[in-house]
Amino acid sequence: MRSPSELEGIAREVRLDIFRMFRKSGTGHLAPALSCADIFTTLYFFPIINWDIRFSEKRDRVILSKGHACSALYAVLARAEYFPREDLLTFYQKNSLLGGHPNVNLRGIETATGALGHGICFATGTAMAAKLGGDSFRTYAVIGDGECEEGSVWEAAMFAANQKLDNLVVVVDNNTLQASDRVNDIAPLGELEKKWESFGWHVLRTDGHDFNRLCAAFAEAKETIEVPTVIIADTVKGKGLGIAEDNKEWHSRAPKGDEWQTVLKDYGIDIKDLETI
Amino acid sequence: MRNRSTQMVYDLIKQDKRVLAVTADNRNEIFDEIRVKYPKQYIDYGIAEENMIASCAGLATCGYIPFLYTITNFMSMHAFEFIRNDVCIGNRNVKFLGRSSGLVSCSMGATHQGTEELALLRTLPNMITITPATPIEAREATRFAYEHEGPVYIRLEGFNEPELFDDGYIFDGMGGVIRVREGTDISIFVMGSIINEALSAAEELQNEKGISVEVINVPSVRPIKYDQVANISARTGNVITLEEHSIYGGLGTVIAEILARHKVICNFKMLGLDCCATGCGNRNDMRIINHISKDDLKRVCMDML
Numbered sequence: 172m173r174s175p176s177e178l179e180g181i182a183r184e185v186r187l188d189i190f191r192m193f194r195k196s197g198t199g200h201l202a203p204a205l206s207c208a209d210i211f212t213t214l215y216f217f218p219i220i221n222w223d224i225r226f227s228e229k230r231d232r233v234i235l236s237k238g239h240a241c242s243a244l245y246a247v248l249a250r251a252e253y254f255p256r257e258d259l260l261t262f263y264q265k266n267s268l269l270g271g272h273p274n275v276n277l278r279g280i281e282t283a284t285g286a287l288g289h290g291i292c293f294a295t296g297t298a299m300a301a302k303l304g305g306d307s308f309r310t311y312a313v314i315g316d317g318e319c320e321e322g323s324v325w326e327a328a329m330f331a332a333n334q335k336l337d338n339l340v341v342v343v344d345n346n347t348l349q350a351s352d353r354v355n356d357i358a359p360l361g362e363l364e365k366k367w368e369s370f371g372w373h374v375l376r377t378d379g380h381d382f383n384r385l386c387a388a389f390a391e392a393k394e395t396i397e398v399p400t401v402i403i404a405d406t407v408k409g410k411g412l413g414i415a416e417d418n419k420e421w422h423s424r425a426p427k428g429d430e431w432q433t434v435l436k437d438y439g440i441d442i443k444d445l446e447t448i
Numbered sequence: 449m450r451n452r453s454t455q456m457v458y459d460l461i462k463q464d465k466r467v468l469a470v471t472a473d474n475r476n477e478i479f480d481e482i483r484v485k486y487p488k489q490y491i492d493y494g495i496a497e498e499n500m501i502a503s504c505a506g507l508a509t510c511g512y513i514p515f516l517y518t519i520t521n522f523m524s525m526h527a528f529e530f531i532r533n534d535v536c537i538g539n540r541n542v543k544f545l546g547r548s549s550g551l552v553s554c555s556m557g558a559t560h561q562g563t564e565e566l567a568l569l570r571t572l573p574n575m576i577t578i579t580p581a582t583p584i585e586a587r588e589a590t591r592f593a594y595e596h597e598g599p600v601y602i603r604l605e606g607f608n609e610p611e612l613f614d615d616g617y618i619f620d621g622m623g624g625v626i627r628v629r630e631g632t633d634i635s636i637f638v639m640g641s642i643i644n645e646a647l648s649a650a651e652e653l654q655n656e657k658g659i660s661v662e663v664i665n666v667p668s669v670r671p672i673k674y675d676q677v678a679n680i681s682a683r684t685g686n687v688i689t690l691e692e693h694s695i696y697g698g699l700g701t702v703i704a705e706i707l708a709r710h711k712v713i714c715n716f717k718m719l720g721l722d723c724c725a726t727g728c729g730n731r732n733d734m735r736i737i738n739h740i741s742k743d744d745l746k747r748v749c750m751d752m753l
Contacts, residue, residue, distance in 0.1 A: 228510075232506075275537060275538045281509065282505065282506070282509070282534060282538060283533055283534075283537045283538060284533075285533075286529055286533050288498070289502050289529075289530060289533055289534055290502075292498060292499040292501075292502030292503050292506075292530070292534070293502045293503065293505055293506040293534055294506060295499065295502075295503040295506065296502065296503035296504055296505060296506020296507040296508075296509075296510075297506040297507070297509065297510055298506075299491070299503065299506070299507055300506065300507045300509075300510030300511070300512055301510070303488060303507075303512070304510070304511075322498070323496075323498040323499055323502070323530075326493075326494075326496035326498055326499035327499045327502075327503070329494070329496065330493055330494070330496065330499055330503065333494075
């Protein structure tokens, strides 16, 4: 078990790897990845998942339903030895498996996501499979708050509760922004906690950047029986890059020109540090 | 053919714990029995086809073989992207039994008539699309689906379609077509139980006009053996397609693609639905209203010669 301060150190390295990927690609969804980087860091490095058997058939499943945030997952997977870290610099490049949305052929990717409202449904299937087979592996799905506008999210929510899938944990990366604006200005979700509660889920709410609280929430989910758990993680879109934080212009872009200086300043690094890995 | 297909699912469930009977609030009597006798191999997702399909993709990645049975439009159109992204892109071992395909829903209206789904499904990676013509072909197609690793769609119509094959029929998963009536003047390629209209038309044309028509059953538009279709077409030089499906993207389109690909010069006419089916009535009425009846076919044959 790693301490919150150790996890903070890893999350910093994960963010630097994300910046390295965007320095090379010049494109992609940066802010949505920074939003959930701490959630994936916790899952893989506290660790929440069953680390020792992470490459086996009985592995815990981690599914990034909001697939556009894949650079965060790639950075974490590389650090968790799913593939060489050098591969991160192929992000968006010709013939790479590290494209703008998860490719099922990349080690560590359970399914191709990016069309929203799919990954959570897929996750009910792997959780159901564990129940049917009497297996102890668990399924974690990370979805966006904007993604909760998709009807299929609630089909999955209803099914998981009906089937008592207590081996399923959904994390809502609740950054309050979607592609073009505030969720509240486009299609308000109302009282999100009550929505999930009314669907029969155990609902936890936490700061999605506080490792202490994230770990506690995942631990509580593991102890929860008979019902699935949703962790509504309040996050900041663009977390860790001042100019992008909570800024709706940053859904789908990379830093340009002088904007890279703010990355260097925020992290106390040299541009060469972002161009090698 | 619905019951023959779902009975095969039941038989497989008895032998193999990995096989699951899955529906979205669309049982039949056989699924009802599975639900009671093999509850651990039966899942009803409720009226939630999108979740059903992606969830079954998840189950398939863990070794299960789900057979999804519901009204075809609700699966193949309502949840098309879920079939594409969650099942086909990853080549997941999920089987789709689309009931009420073609005009079998008759007076139920356009929403319930599955008349365009092949145009969608045949474009998907790894997908095999099967249109049985008879109950035994439906049964054997379902057995094939179980034996094949990857997504399979089976277009199921209704009940009591006339049988053309004997019990030993073996389904050709490689896309072979089957000549069910010999003839030398015209080749009619047909998919589905409407093949019986073609057989009746051929018989009457022989008796009334001395026209010799061969009837070819096409159980699969993907895969389909190109050479076989091209050789048959070149031999008579007069080709007609007949289907209870839109002519845009269905059997007619597939045969036309093959004729073009193989540079077969011949007369060619497609009989099928011009987009959604119109009208109300029994199945025969619907075929007449939509210009795909036996008499329509006879007229087209006579015009071609």
